[in-house]
Amino acid sequence: MDDQKQYAKLFNDIDSQALISLGIILASVILLTVVSQRVLNGLANRLHGQVRFRIFALVPLTRLVILIVALAIAVPIMIEPSLRNMVTLLGAIGLAIGFALKDYVSSLIAGMVAAVELPYRPGDWVDIEGTYGEVKHVGMRTVEIQTPDDDLVAVPHLKLWDTAIYNANNGETSLQCVASFYLHPEHEAQWVRKALRDVALTSAYLKFDQPIIVVAEEKPWGTHYRIRAYPVDPRQQFLFITDLTVRGKQVLSRAGIKPALLPPDVALEAPDVAGGRRGLRD
Amino acid sequence: MPQRSIKAASPPWEIVALEKFSTPQNTQASQWRRSWRAAATSLVGKRAAEQQAKDEDELRLLPEVKLAHLVPPIDWSSAAALLSQTLFQHKLDNEPVVFFITPPHGGHAPIVSHWAEQQGINEIAPPTYQELTGGSLEWVERCVPLKRWAVPALERHLLRHSYGLQGVRALLERAFSGRLGQGVIGCDSWTYAYLQHVVGVEGAPVFTLQALGGEQLAHYFADIANNGKDDICVYSTRTGNPVLGHSEEDNTAHKASAHKELQRLAAHCRGHMGIAWHYWRARLRGAAAAKGDDASQDTSQELWLVDALADAELSADTGDVAMLVLHTLLLHGGLEDQVLGDVLPFSHHEALNARLALARQGILARKEDGRWQVAPLSYASVRQLLETRNYLVDPL
Incomplete structure (x- = not known):
């Protein structure tokens, strides 16, 4: 009582x-x-x-x-x-x-x-456990991410406790993009480096206050070149990568530089665990 | 049209080093006002957002003949003479390259051309479109070493294209090394900003026209109106106050009020005479003629300046395609349709469609040489929008 x-x-x-x-x-x-x-x-x-x-x-x-x-x-x-x-x-x-x-x-x-x-906020491009896309809405329980395939993925906030969250632009307008080129080993590397840099410098999407880096890496099957540069707006990243790739291929092809052809028994690099984002950007 | 004497109709030019260039007072405030006006217009509509002391519908356009007398073309030859003096004063006669930059419609090409003509110096001809897109260096090879040379418009010597930079790089390398002799390069300020990143041109001295303030604009516009012989009176439709007045009314308070109104115009144009001149010419109106009067016979000297900042503004939600077209045109100092399609990352059809839409809105205008460029009356808002969206902008 x-x-x-x-x-x-x-x-x-x-x-x-x-x-x-x-x-x-x-x-x-x-x-x-x-x-x-x-x-x-x-x-x-x-x-x-x-x-x-x-x-x-x-x-x-x-x-x-x-x-x-x-x-x-x-x-x-x-x-x-x-x-x-x-x-x-x-x-x-x-x-x-x-x-x-x-x-x-x-x-x-x-x-x-x-x-x-603020590990993520609307407008950021994040990768959470392989889901890469633009944060559209930060709700009470979930964060909604729109992927490049136009899927809307709701990820619970509790991932924050034990999962690595990759934020590509972190509330800023700078988001690095990477365009890859796989070339046959016999070529004039210095010329290719300069040509790829010019490809980036002549892109309409290029953000000029960030650096442009052309990275060359020798592989058993040839040379892997990467243009690392930034678009004016993070939302232009796929258009930017496409523009770099298309014009880069055009310049290299016109100079008679052959792409690397992998023999059938050579395994490709292990697919990235992070999936979407790094698959696109690296 | 009679040739005006330099003394009577010469703008108060001052040529300064680029680092000494400063925009007029209230330029930042002018940008905020433009943003506020755009927001107010989208909320309450254009008419309601504009508080006018004089109804603009009561005014009429001036006949071309009268406009030609009141606002004759800018005489750039006086600036060319000043450029010559500046080069002498700064002892730059032995510099391999000196840059002279101005914004679009700012007159760098006619000034450097006049300068070359006055000095009896040869101009380096620009390459053809095929040479630019083919990456050919033959046009650079044709540039034989001269004692002195001039390039009036460097923006005609490059394209933002995979093969469009080799030529200008080779030209500037030869020029900087002194192998070509001593030269003066006229360049659009947007092209110059682009070249700073793609070639590196910081080593050469750079000069530009200093920004003009409201008082300087008032003196110039009063001087050029019929060689300063006529006593014209121009009122602002926004405030109803005189912008240019009768000499007998020239007291201090009156002058301050008039200069304040033109200072607003100067700030809006970032002090660039070329842009301000277009505003002045496009915004002058006459008082409505009485019934039966012939407009062409009008002898009234009472004129009105319609609100200078009202039209040809870009909306804040302008799409990416339009922004890319505008930025590309500015970087090249204007382009023809065919070339525009080649330097944009989308199809010729899309580029043409975007260009047509912008031209219809009055954002783009066709120049005498057939190239499309951002219209003078839209330049301020286009520059501001490009800057807020992190595009590369000019240093002026």
Whole structure:
């Protein structure tokens, strides 16, 4: 009987006024979250460059602030915020989470960490366990990534705890792209290096305030050249790589440089574990 | 048209080293204002976003004959004479190469051509399109060593094409080594910025025209109007205040107000006379003629300057294809349709389609030599948009 009274004391009397207040808080949270996300996403999508990434970064942060403020207002309506009550409540919540909702809550908490630490934000190009694409939305529980194949992949935030997250541009506009060329070993390497550099320098997509590097690597079957350069906008990366590849092949072919032909028994390099991103960029 | 004397209609040119170039006061504020205006126009519409003291519908276009008297073409020969003085003052006569750069419509080609003519110096002819796209160096081989030489428009000597840089590299290598003799190279400021990355041209001295302020523009526009003989009065439709006034009204407060309005124009044009001249010519209007009056017989000297910053602005959501076309045209100092298709990473049809759309919006204009270039009245907004999207922009 005493225990029942004690638990009853934990919660305030939930009368109609309290219910209305909670309803208003809930409606306000939903409204503010939807409006803030639409406005900020809409604004960011109309902009380009660094400002776009700054505004995108505000989306999850704004939602987190709205939630914290709502909880700070709603909790005292439901319970008497004494130390004893809070310990009891948090203990009960902890027990429920431990048994039933561990992963779900872990994702929610990781989502809050992601909103503060910003390992990814909308507009970033990330690779999480082989899924490479542009971050479209950072939600409460998941991050939505749009792949180059136009698939929308929802990755739970809890990957943050134990998975390497490759962020290709990290909130900036600079994203390195790599175009590969596999050439027969007999050629004038210095000429090829200069020609490939000119191919990059004459690309309409090139970002000029970043370096252009042509890397040559000797392999048993020939020479592997890579142009490492940056497009003006990360969203142009595939067009940029294609432009470099097409024009690079044209220049090399016109100079009579043959591509490397692998004998059938030579194994190709092991496919990259990361898949999409590195497969495209390396 | 009578030839104007240099003294009467000469702009207040000043040729300075590139590092001493500075944009006029309020240039940054002008850029913010342009962004704000674009946002306001998209929210409330064009008419509502523009607060006007004078209804522009009540004004009429000036006849071409009158415009030709009020705003005659810029006489670049005076700047050529100044270039000659500058080279002498800086003791650059023995430098193998001196660059003279200006932005589009800024006059580097006519200035260097005038300079070469005044000095009796040969010009190096640009290569043909086939030589540029074929990577041929024959046109460089044809450049025999001269004591002195000039290139009025270096942008005609290269293409942003896989084979379009070899020639200009070879030319500049010969020029920098002194094997060609001493020369002056006129170059578009955008091409110069590109060459800094693809060839490396920092070793040579670079000069440009210093930016002009509102007061200098006011003096120049007053001087060129019928050789300064006529007393014209120009009012702003935005504020209703005089921009150029009668001499008897020339008190300090009046002048300050007029210069403030033209300072706004100078800031919008980044102080470039070539651009400001086009604005001035395109924006002058006459008061509406009374019924039955013949516009061509108009002798009224009351003129209006319609809001200089209102038209030919690019919207912030302009697509990537249009941006690439605009950037390519600026880097080459203008291109013909065929060449444009060759230097863009998409088909000729797409390039032509994008060019047509931009021309229809008034963003592009065809030059006398048939090349398409960013129109003078759009230049400021195009440059600003390219800069915000991280494209390579010129140093001016």
